[in-house]
Amino acid sequence: MTTSPPARVFTLPDLGEGLTGAEVVAWRVAVGDRVAIDQVVVDVETAKATVEVPVPFAGTVLELHGDAGEVLDVGAPLLTVGVAAADRPAVPAPRANGSGSVLVGYGTEHLTARRRRDRGAAAPATPNGCAASAPARQTPPGDPAAPLVISPLVRRFAREHGVDVALLTGSGPHGVVCRRDVEEAISRAAHPAPSGAGERSGGTERVPLRGVLGSAAEKFAVSGRTPTATAWVDVDATGLLEAREVLRAARPARGIGLLALLARICVTGLGEFPELNATLDAGRGEIVRFREVHLGFAAQTDRGLLVPVVRGAHARSTAGLAADLSRLTALARAGELRPGALTGGTFTLNNYGVFGVDGSTPLLNPPEAAMLGVGRIVDKPWVCGGQLAVRKVVQLSITFDHRVCDGRSAAGFLRHVADRVERPTLLLADL
Known part of the structure; x- marks a missing residue:
């Protein structure tokens, strides 16, 4: 009888400067991926800047908490990782402020330069909200050779609400279509602008006042x-x-x-x-x-x-x-x-x-x-x-x-x- 490796929950770390939360911008990993200590797993946007968040322990990703565009409080679950015996470090993982959460740049420094060198070549993993399983690019509607790269959850959400994702302009990294893009399209359809107002479709744009x-x-x-x-x-x-x-x-x-x-x-x-x-x-x-x-x-x-x-x-x-x-x-x-x-x-x-x-x-x-x-x-x-x-x-x-x-x-x-x-x-x- 096999047993599942113990699960460890990585919470959104204290990002300092009095920040109380952050918005999930793009996931770098997907459920089932293997992660290493200090590997960047998600990009989040605070009121100050976009921040890369590394995970403080190694293992297999069991669950991602939060879709792209969702705002999480500091200390809220961010990532659940199954940690097998072989993944357990001999010494405790780096900690910040006693929370067990590693802040950006506060972990293993020698990995930082390598991550930056590899960022352009490595394909980001499929998220449950925004980032893509391959380098994303905006695609003209009807171009079968270069389909839009978005998460399955976003595809399903768009399909349930009758939104054609091929017609959307992505606001995520590299033009990836996120849940918030679909939500804006739903809002525009539900609240059309008066005839003749605005440009093109005559609609309005609502920009969240956050970050x-x-x-x-x-x-x-x-x-x-x-x-x-x-x-x-x-x-x-x-x-x-x-x-x-x-x-x-x-x-x-x-x-x-x-x-x-x-x-x-x-x-x-x-x-x-x-x-x-x-x-x-x-x-x-x-x-x-x-x-x-x-x-x-x-x-x-x-x-x-x-x-x-x-x-x-x-x-x-x-x-x-x-x-x-x-x-x-x-x-x-x-x-x-x-x-x-x-x-x-x-x-x-x-x-x-x-x-x-x-x-x-x-x-x-x-x-x-x-x-x-x-x-x-x-x-x-x-x-x-x-x-x-x-x-x-x-x-x-x-x-x-x-x-x-x-x-x-x-x-x-x-x-x-x-x-x-x-x-x-x-x-x-x-x-």
Whole structure:
């Protein structure tokens, strides 16, 4: 008589930063698959980022808990694994916060690089909600050579509700059709828009306010209640552009761009005006000023606006800042930032000029007390050395929490930045 291996339930781990739950985005395994310790089994989306979750023990997958699009609480069952004697480790599996759950990057580090190398070549396993049993791609309706790759549960759900999955645009990884896509199609069919409204079918789209969008909405609501003020100044940025070209020619491999130069200027400015590198502890009635600068910067991605944080920016060289900015931007756009990379900032640099606008009064990024905004750089007539000339002009703005610092400090910081944009050699005095 054979006995089944003992089952172990892996629960959704504590992902840190006060997060209480996450949405299942895509399963990497299916029932019956063998898994190894630290193998990534599911992608989940928190209010901060999309996170890869590895399993802390080896065995055979017996059950997947939660369809793609379903929100699970921290500590809820995520995966049931049958653990045979041969799969039991000689030492306890890594644990996080006493829950038995391994957080992303907290397990066996040597597997991380291999997982990233193999990600593109290995076919993700069939899920019960979203991910595919082969690399998925959106398929034109009626193309028998390349059928849509979705889970059997989603197929059945669509069939029961009369939805043709071949006509849907998948919102999952690589365009995979998920349960939420079918639910939206059912909703559109049940609530058609008035004739002539909208484009194509005339329907409306409902986007769940959760994950990154939900987190942003909550922060904007808090920021909107903060008593802020904004000051701005037009600056001749010709010298800064010339300095960038000199650095590029001298050290092309370092990739120092305008954002890195502006980050360096911000760091020196915060050293002169620490009042802006602060936050308000309203509960204790105290202003908290930070000795270290953790510089956030706005990065636009397909999943919305994210604000990665360069830790210890005050201790970075300009080339180091450039490398960190490039690395974090790439991770943000690939959806691979860990939650911790999006929190803990003390000041934010917002380059909204990339959207082709001159100025803005941006909302603060709570709990930070200040943000520098940078508009587009354009040719404008400018008085230079007593003569009218065409120069490269940019508008800079500083938005600040008036409870934490006053206009004098904010204006002083803004003038510090403006002077170094106009005369980058002043940065030598700050070294």
